[in-house]
Amino acid sequence: MTATSLRQLATPQTSLYTNLEVCANRHPAKDAILYYGSSLSYGKLRDEAQALAGFLQQHCGVRRGDRVVLFMQNSPQFVIAFYAVLRADAVVVPVNPMNRTAELQHIFEDSGARVAFIGEELMEHVRPLMARQVDQVVTARYADYLDMQTDLPLPDILTSSGRQHDAQSPENDASVTRWYDALLHAYVARPHEAGPEDLAVIPYTSGTTGHPKGCIHTHRSVMHSTVSCGAWPDLPGESVMLCSVPLFHVTGMQNCMNMPVFIGATMVIMTRWDARCAAHLIERHRVSTWVTVPTMVIDLLNLGDIASFDLGSITYLSGGGAAMPQAVAQEIEKRWGIAYVEGYGLTETMAATHINPRTRSKPQCMGVPVFNTYALVVDPDSLETLGEGETGEILVSGPQVFDGYWNAPQASRDAFASIDGRRYLRTGDLGYVDHEGYFFVVDRLKRMINASGYKVWPAEVEAMLFEHPAVQEACVIATHDARRGESVKAVIVLRGGACTTQDDIVAWARERMAAYKVPRVIAFADSLPRSASGKVQWRVLQEAENRRKGLPESS
Known part of the structure; x- marks a missing residue:
């Protein structure tokens, strides 16, 4: 049984960076980011991204198509650096901030990146690679974007980063530039040239054979996912979004950064997860949208004084990565009167291929194919299409699907199957589709x-x-x-x-x-x-x- 999205979506035929340019021109003074009591406007976000793009090009020698590593925790600098790389016509290589030197080494070597934006607390893992794998680094201290006093509970990284700053960024290291020094150069970026077919992002996904593989995404594939994330639940530009999931991961990248920029929403960014702080932020900023993972919701509901917080501003709560326990979903509906809307996606698909309809969600369900997306269930050996209720491997096809794995032609060929003239990604997940076209995951074809x-x-x-x-x-x-x-x-x-x-x-x-x-x-x-x-x-x-x-x- 083949399921096809009944809804189609036309997306902008521009680079992803253009979304920021358009939004900053329309709403220059609007809050783009709220960060533990401090704020950054869309105009300032655009201006700093442009200045850093100039630095990448004029100082670091970055050219169109070059890969640039982004190794940071959630912060205003993550968003600025992401769009700076795109503005420079380069390719973002987002890296999990929990990675260590050996894992980083593979990503630098495989991607060919020689320039990186690094959170200063992570420099200890990068320094062994300097000179051999890395030529230029811009270091960021997240606390630099706290320009207002706050009574919010701050993560340790924001209260101790000053000491790390002095210890890890020696003045005599010409290959290391501090964030504000890079901005002060005020380099002017060359005219923006990247278009829909240029590479935009290469996120790495762990592999079944040992080494992580880079997923090749163009501006076109990222743009489709970006627009879908906001259009599927019909989120307004006045949305205020809690950004608690990691931005390096495609779920956070798309739902908590790229989509808000596209619709002009406000991002409430958390550097580290803290349930009590999240409750304060939701209440204080009247957060309306939260795309998250079940563990974070469970942590929030388990706060002993959860009833003392006014969290009624949340109108859309969604997530994926793992199934939401039914008892927790029922607690959400009882407490806030909304459903937890589950979705499904992969790094290879730049987030969602399936999401439950906002007004008709099914529990512990992938949902239905999103805009312009095809999905089917096949026998994993014969690739024969299976019928309603029959369990097999889930295959997906759509504009958000990646082009293949970086430097891995055989793995790229193995990732796809051609059925009835259409190219499908083999997800490696086993599941079935019901009589209404909803998909369910029941097992894994591969070890994970x-x-x-x-x-x-x-x-x-x-x-x-x-x-x-x-x-x-x-x-x-x-x-x-x-x-x-x-x-x-x-x-x-x-x-x-x-x-x-x-x-x-x-x-x-x-x-x-x-x-x-x-x-x-x-x-x-x-x-x-x-x-x-x-x-x-x-x-x-x-x-x-x-x-x-x-x-x-x-x-």
Whole structure:
């Protein structure tokens, strides 16, 4: 059964940067960003993006199509840097701020980026790459954009970053420029040339074979997703949006940054998640729209004094990454009188391919295909299209689908299938479509762990664990986590004579990989189960773990 979106959407045939230019011309004094009591107007956002674009071109030598790494936490500087890179006709390579040096090294080498915007607290992970992989860096101190006193609870990074600033940005390092120094140069950017077919963003997604792969997105694919995010729920330009999910990730990038810029909404940005601070921000700024993940909503509802906050301004609450527990969805409807609208998407699709209709959502459901999008369910082996209610692999096709993986032609070919003359992306998720055209995910075709919406590919974690001197073999599986949904568990066989502990391995892993990838649970074994061909049978271990946790084996 093929499902096609009944709604079509015409999007601007311009670069993504043009959205900021148009909005700043229309509403120069309007608040683009509210940041812990301080504000930044659309006019100022545009002016600073242009100045930094000039710096990239005139000082750093960035040219059309060059890749520029963006390695920051949520902040005004993230938004400004993102649009500065686009204004310079270059390509944004957003990187998870939880990544460590080894993970960063691969991204710099694979993307070919030689210039980067870096949060100063993250410079310790970049410095080992300076000179060899990185030529020029602009460092940002998030607290520089706090120009008003506030009684809001601030994250530590905003109260301690001054000390880090002095320690990590030596004056004599010509390859490192501080944010405001870059702005003070006041370089004038060359005329903007990028169009719909130029590359815009290359976000990296962890891979099944170990190394993350860059997803190639043009201005056209990002623009379609950007416009869809606002048009599907028909959000007005007067919307005030809480930006609590990471902006480096396509969900936050599209729903909490690019879409608000397109419609001229106001972004209330949080650098670190804090449920109590979020409650204050929603109440104080009359937040109307919140695109988030279930764990954040659960944290907010679990505040002991949640009833004391006036959160009734929220009229649209949406998210994805993991299914919202039914009991929590019912609590949302009871407390705020609105549904939690679930959606589905991938890094390869620059966020959503499916979203539930705002007024007719189904619980724990992907939704229906969004504008101009086709979806079907097929037998994963034969690629034969399946009927209503039959479980198979979900395939999607639409303007938001990426062009392929950067520097990975075989992986790009493997990612797509041609059916009835249409090119579809193979999602790797198993599901079915019901009689009304709503899609549901029931399982995974490939190994993957979903930790609070972060996708962890076991092969990548295993490859890093093998570098530990005491580890002979490792098999990574999912373990149930009441708050995060799933966490990472590693079953490890030690080398002969080696002696180590779970705490030692966890501490070692924390130094080398992003926090969400670090195994929360370590189990030591004498051997790993293997097939007749010698291949490790990870599914045997996964099913044993599911039984231990009282979960169904297909989970």
